[in-house]
Amino acid sequence: MSKANPFPELMRAFFYEWLVEQRNASVNTVRSYRDTWRLFLRFVADRAKKKVAIISLADLTAAQVAAFLRHAEHDRGGTIGTRNCRLAAIRSFFNFVATKDPALIAQCVEILNIPIKRAPVSEPCYLDPLEVAAILAQPDQSTLEGMRDHALLSFLYNSGARIQEALDMCPEAIRFDSPSCVRLTGKGRKERLCPLWPETVMLLKKLLERQPRAQDQRLFVNRYGEPLSASGVRFKLAAYVKAAAATMPPLQTKHVTPHSFRHATAVHLVSAGVDITVIRSWLGHVSLDTTNHYAKANLDTKRKALEQVAVPVATAHSSSWKRDTSLLAWLDTL
CATH class of the missing domain: 1.10.443.10 (Intergrase catalytic core)
Incomplete structure (x- = not known):
């Protein structure tokens, strides 16, 4: 692994060794993670005013990840679900990095602690x-x-x-x-x-x-x-x-x-x-x-x-608890 910039080799190891060989991830999962990292690296490069090829792990901070997630949700018009999928792909990589290089654990933990965003659960759109x-x-x-x-x-x-x-x-x-x-x-x-x-x-x-x-x-x-x-x-x-x-x-x-x-x-x-x-x-x-x-x-x-539920029939009698004034008086004291 290059001591100057270990990021490219870590990225290759993550996709080939971790996702494909060890996790046996499906093609769709690999492609989803790949697309997330394409977007993330271009976003970081644009903010840092540098080429993607020279990005290092030091550039991939928790602040950059948070900014990217806001960009994915608001600027790109993605859903909260898409935002969470992007975060899952980034988290997975930094979880892998933490096992490879203990010196980077502090940086990885900051990113791993970025929470999943909860979204309102809407009724599914279905067709008659x-x-x-x-x-x-x-x-x-x-x-x-x-x-x-x-x-x-x-x-x-x-x-x-x-x-x-x-x-x-x-x-x-x-x-x-x-x-x-x-x-x-x-x-x-x-x-x-x-x-x-x-x-x-x-x-x-x-x-x-x-x-x-x-x-x-x-x-x-x-x-x-x-x-x-x-x-x-x-x-x-x-x-x-x-x-x-x-x-x-x-x-x-x-x-x-x-x-x-x-x-x-x-x-x-x-x-x-x-x-x-x-x-x-x-x-x-x-x-x-x-x-x-x-x-x-x-x-x-x-x-x-x-x-199938019967319509309640109104009665002329008041409920027993309403007629029991002593009970009502006791409840008023609570």
């Missing part, structure tokens, strides 16, 4: 069945691109898959014979099986007939045969939502993303009376509390529950 149908009706299925988009969106709604889970899917993960299902690999490389509707299986079969893929190749690809990106899907979905809003006005006020289909799947399963533990397994949640969030968001279920 009619809104889902309106969006699915937009792709032109006479074209290969429209057939692919219709199959992808239908698959997202059927499986409740995260967008990257769907884009990583290969034909070998699908069981086309009855009972049809798909094997998805989610966060933490956890695998789960999700049932597929016959209609979804038919759409996937037709897509493979028109655009054959090897068993270990990605199923959803662009016109050049390259795997679709999540940003590309979001761009296409925005156009479909805008078109669907012409016949379904409530869509105009909703921020619809690929993840909205996952929310819709969860809420509609709750509405159908599916056991919450089954839904947790379906969606691949680690905690049941995450799945319970969808039960709270389902307004129709709340309305049905309210209808």
Whole structure:
């Protein structure tokens, strides 16, 4: 390790030795950490008026990290969740540095003590069945691109898959014979099986007939045969939502993303009376509390529950505790 500036070698060791070899982190995690450090190093270099190549560990102070987090949240317009993800990537590196060079522990502890920022928990944006149908009706299925988009969106709604889970899917993960299902690999490389509707299986079969893929190749690809990106899907979905809003006005006020289909799947399963533990397994949640969030968001279920509660009938008699003046007098003395 270079005594003059150990930072570059520590960074390489962090990514190659720690993340990849020891932690066996997923490709998505490595890329997320990489993007954070690209942004952070450029931010520090700009503030220090120096090139990224000559940045040292001494430049990466807790004050710089705090300033970068403010920049990520306010100047770049990121969410608090994104801000916390950036912090997690930076913390992970300095936790690694502390084990490699005890002389830097004081600097590392200052950065590790920067707290995660709490964010208000909002109700998830989910789509009603009619809104889902309106969006699915937009792709032109006479074209290969429209057939692919219709199959992808239908698959997202059927499986409740995260967008990257769907884009990583290969034909070998699908069981086309009855009972049809798909094997998805989610966060933490956890695998789960999700049932597929016959209609979804038919759409996937037709897509493979028109655009054959090897068993270990990605199923959803662009016109050049390259795997679709999540940003590309979001761009296409925005156009479909805008078109669907012409016949379904409530869509105009909703921020619809690929993840909205996952929310819709969860809420509609709750509405159908599916056991919450089954839904947790379906969606691949680690905690049941995450799945319970969808039960709270389902307004129709709340309305049905309210209808089962009898309206209180007013009585002409006052409550016994109100008639007991001695009790009221005693309470007044407290």
